[in-house]
Amino acid sequence: MKIIDNMQVEKVGQTLWIKSGSETWSYDIADLSAEGQRRKKSNTATPDMILAPMPGKITKVFVKEGDSVAVGQALLVMEAMKMEYTLKSDLATTVETVSAKVNDQVQVGAVLVKLVKVESK
Amino acid sequence: MPKFSRVAIANRGEVAVRIIKACEELGLETVLLHSEADIHSRAFRMATHKVCIGPAATAESYLNIEANIQGAIAMGAQAVHPGFGFLSENADFAQRCEQAGLIFIGPSHQSIRTLGDKVSCKALAKKAGLPLVPGYEGADQTLQTLLKEVEVIGLPVIVKAAAGGGGRGMKLIRQMSEAAEQIESAQREAKSAFGSEIVFLEKYLDRAKHIEFQIFGDSTGKVMHLFDRECSVQRRHQKIIEEATSPSLTEDLRRKMGEVAVTLGTLGKYKGAGTVEFLLQDGQFYLLEVNTRLQVEHPVTEEVLGVDLVKMQILTAQDKFVWNDNEIRIPRGHSIECRIYAENSYMGGVPSTGLLGTVHWPEGPRRRYEFGFDKGDTITSHYDPMIAKAIVWDESRPRAIEKMIRVLKDSTVFGVHTNIPYLIEILSHPEFIDGTMTTRFIEKNFADGLKSKHVEADRKKLSQEVYKKFIAGGAGSGVTASAATTSENSPWLSHWRGI
Numbered sequence: 001m002k003i004i005d006n007m008q009v010e011k012v013g014q015t016l017w018i019k020s021g022s023e024t025w026s027y028d029i030a031d032l033s034a035e036g037q038r039r040k041k042s043n044t045a046t047p048d049m050i051l052a053p054m055p056g057k058i059t060k061v062f063v064k065e066g067d068s069v070a071v072g073q074a075l076l077v078m079e080a081m082k083m084e085y086t087l088k089s090d091l092a093t094t095v096e097t098v099s100a101k102v103n104d105q106v107q108v109g110a111v112l113v114k115l116v117k118v119e120s121k
Numbered sequence: 122m123p124k125f126s127r128v129a130i131a132n133r134g135e136v137a138v139r140i141i142k143a144c145e146e147l148g149l150e151t152v153l154l155h156s157e158a159d160i161h162s163r164a165f166r167m168a169t170h171k172v173c174i175g176p177a178a179t180a181e182s183y184l185n186i187e188a189n190i191q192g193a194i195a196m197g198a199q200a201v202h203p204g205f206g207f208l209s210e211n212a213d214f215a216q217r218c219e220q221a222g223l224i225f226i227g228p229s230h231q232s233i234r235t236l237g238d239k240v241s242c243k244a245l246a247k248k249a250g251l252p253l254v255p256g257y258e259g260a261d262q263t264l265q266t267l268l269k270e271v272e273v274i275g276l277p278v279i280v281k282a283a284a285g286g287g288g289r290g291m292k293l294i295r296q297m298s299e300a301a302e303q304i305e306s307a308q309r310e311a312k313s314a315f316g317s318e319i320v321f322l323e324k325y326l327d328r329a330k331h332i333e334f335q336i337f338g339d340s341t342g343k344v345m346h347l348f349d350r351e352c353s354v355q356r357r358h359q360k361i362i363e364e365a366t367s368p369s370l371t372e373d374l375r376r377k378m379g380e381v382a383v384t385l386g387t388l389g390k391y392k393g394a395g396t397v398e399f400l401l402q403d404g405q406f407y408l409l410e411v412n413t414r415l416q417v418e419h420p421v422t423e424e425v426l427g428v429d430l431v432k433m434q435i436l437t438a439q440d441k442f443v444w445n446d447n448e449i450r451i452p453r454g455h456s457i458e459c460r461i462y463a464e465n466s467y468m469g470g471v472p473s474t475g476l477l478g479t480v481h482w483p484e485g486p487r488r489r490y491e492f493g494f495d496k497g498d499t500i501t502s503h504y505d506p507m508i509a510k511a512i513v514w515d516e517s518r519p520r521a522i523e524k525m526i527r528v529l530k531d532s533t534v535f536g537v538h539t540n541i542p543y544l545i546e547i548l549s550h551p552e553f554i555d556g557t558m559t560t561r562f563i564e565k566n567f568a569d570g571l572k573s574k575h576v577e578a579d580r581k582k583l584s585q586e587v588y589k590k591f592i593a594g595g596a597g598s599g600v601t602a603s604a605a606t607t608s609e610n611s612p613w614l615s616h617w618r619g620i
Contacts, residue, residue, distance in 0.1 A: 001478070001479045002591060004587050004590045004591060005587070007587060008479070008535075009587055009591050010478045010479055012475070012478035012536040013476050015475075015536075016587070016588055017478055017536065018587055019535070021530070022529070022530035022531075023575075024533070024535070024539075024541070025580060025584070026538070027581065027584050027588075029588070032581075032584055032585050053471045054474075054502070055472075055474060056502055060309070074302065079310075079313065080472050080502045081463075081472045081503075081505055081506040082289055082310075082313065082504070083506075084306055084309070084310055085471075086306075
C-alpha cells in the first residue's frame with residue numbers, strides 16, 4: 001500500500017483501491033489507463049440484457065424463449081453466499097433467448113437472459 | 122485431569138478464530154475441520170492441527186456430519202466445538218459426536234431437539250404458558266396447506282426454515298399473489314443452507330423490536346441469564362447491528378423477559394450458551410425462538426458483563442463451570458457490534474468477492490475486532506458474506522455510537538467492497554440514535570441502499586491522477602510504517618503469497 005496525497009492506494013489484482021478520508025472506492029486498472037479507456041465502450045443501460053450481478057449459481061429459471069414477460073416479473077433466481085437473489089424484468093416484452101440453466105455457475109456480468117428490445121418507460 | 126485436551130472446530134472464518142483463541146488460553150490444542158476453499162484463512166494458519174473434510178460446497182464439507190466426525194477422530198480430538206451456523210444446531214450431529222465418543226461443546230442433543238427445533242420449542246412454551254406469536258408449525262408441509270394457513274393467520278406472514286437461523290430460508294409474504302413463490306423460495310434456501318426444507322409460518326409483527334436474552338446452563342444444569350441484546354437493525358432478516366443492553370427495555374420488562382428465558386432454558390434442560398429471542402411490540406413481548414448455540418453477537422454481552430462465553434462453554438463441557446450464587450453480574454456501559462459484510466453498499470448490497478488487499482482495523486481502548494481473513498486471502502462466493510465484526514464498548518450508548526462511527530471511518534478493507542458506508546449511515550440515523558428502531562428500520566429508511574454522493578466523472582478523474590502517481594513510483598508524501606515492509610518488493614506482489 002502507498003500513501004499518495006493523503007490517500008491510501010493499493011493495487012489488488014487488476015483493480016486499484018483508494019481510501020480517502022472515510023471513503024473507499026475502486027476502479028479497474030483498464031478504466032484508469034488512457035489505452036484501456038479507448039478499448040472500453042461506453043456503458044449505457046441495457047434493460048433487455050439480464051446480466052448476473054454477482055458470481056453465483058442459478059437455482060431457478062422461470063422463463064423460456066418466446067414467453068411474454070411483465071415489468072417486475074421474476075425471470076430467474078440465483079444464489080450466492082447462501083442468499084437467493086431474484087432477477088426481474090424491467091420491460092414488458094418477450095423473451096428472446098435464455099442462456100442460463102439451473103445449477104450453472106456463472107461469473108459476474110454473464111448474460112443470463114436476453115429480452116426483445118422495447119423502449120423502457 | 123481435564124476431560125479433553127484437543128478440540129476440533131467444525132466451522133470457519135472469524136468464529137473459528139474466536140474458538141481457537143479461547144482454546145489456546147485454556148491450554149487446549151485445536152483441530153480445524155476445513156473445506157478445500159479455506160486453506161487461505163486465519164483459522165487455518167492459527168490452528169494447532171488441521172484436516173480437510175471436503176470440497177468448497179457446504180453440503181459436502183461443513184454440513185457433512187460424517188466428514189466432520191471422521192476428521193475429528195482421525196486427528197485425535199476428544200471434543201468438538203460447532204461455532205454458529207452450519208451444524209451448530211443440528212441435533213443429529215450432536216448425537217453422532219456422542220456416539221463417536223466426542224464431547225459436543227454445547228447442549229445435549231435432546232435439548233437441541235426440544236428447544237432448537239422451532240416447532241417443539243413452541244409446543245413446550247405453549248404448555249408452560251409463555252407468550253408466543255400466532256403461527257403454523259404443522260407437519261403437513263404441502264404448498265396447499267401452507268397457503269391455507271397463511272390465510273388463516275392473516276397477512277403479513279413470515280415463512281421460516283424450521284432448522285434455520287441467520288435470516289436464511291426466511292421470506293415475507295405481504296400479498297397472497299406472491300405467497301407460493303415465497304414459500305418455495307424459503308424451502309429451497311432452507312434445504313441448501315440447513316439440509317432440511319421444513320418451514321413454518323408466523324404472523325409478521327410489523328413494528329416490533331428484536332430483543333434476545335443470553336442464557337447459560339452450567340455443568341450442574343443451573344440456567345441463568347446474562348441479560349439482553351437488541352438486534353432490531355436487520356436487512357432481509359439478517360442482523361446487521363447488535364447492542365447490549367437494549368435501549369428499549371424498562372427494568373420491569375427486562376426482569377419479566379429474563380424470567381421467561383430462564384424458565385424455557387430450565388424446561389429444556391439447557392447446558393452451555395444459548396439465546397432466547399423475543400419480539401417486543403407495543404410493550405408486549407412474544408417468544409420467537411431459541412438458538413441452541415453461541416450467537417454471532419455474543420461479544421456485546423461479553424463486553425458489558427466482562428465474561429468470556431466461549432471459555433464458559435468449553436469449561437462447562439469439562440464439568441468445570443458452575444454458577445456462583447454470590448456473584449452478582451450487572452451490565453455496565455454499552456456495547457455495539459457491527460457486522461461487516463463483503464458487499465457493495467452502492468449497488469443494492471450485491472456480494473463482493475475477490476482477493477483481499479490491505480485490511481486494517483484501528484486499535485484503541487475497548488475496540489475489538491473478530492475477523493477470519495487477512496491480506497492475501499480470498500473471499501469466495503461459497504460462504505456467508507460476513508467477513509468481520511467490529512465491537513466497541515463505552516460508558517454510554519451515545520458514546521459507543523460515536524466510537525463505532527470513528528472505528529468504521531478509520532478501518533481499511535481493500536480488495537472487496539464492504540457495507541461500512543452503509544453501517545455509518547445507519548449509526549448516524551436519528552431513529553437509531555434515539556433507539557426507537559424496529560425490525561423494519563432498514564426497509565423503511567434504506568430500502569434502495571446508498572447513493573454515492575460523488576460525481577462519478579470527478580472521482581474517476583481523481584483516480585486516474587492517483588494511478589499516474591502510483592505507477593510513477595516514489596510519489597506522494599511517503600509510506601506508512603505498515604507499508605514499509607512491503608515497499609522493498611513490488612507493493613502488490615505480497616498479495617499473491619500462498620496462492
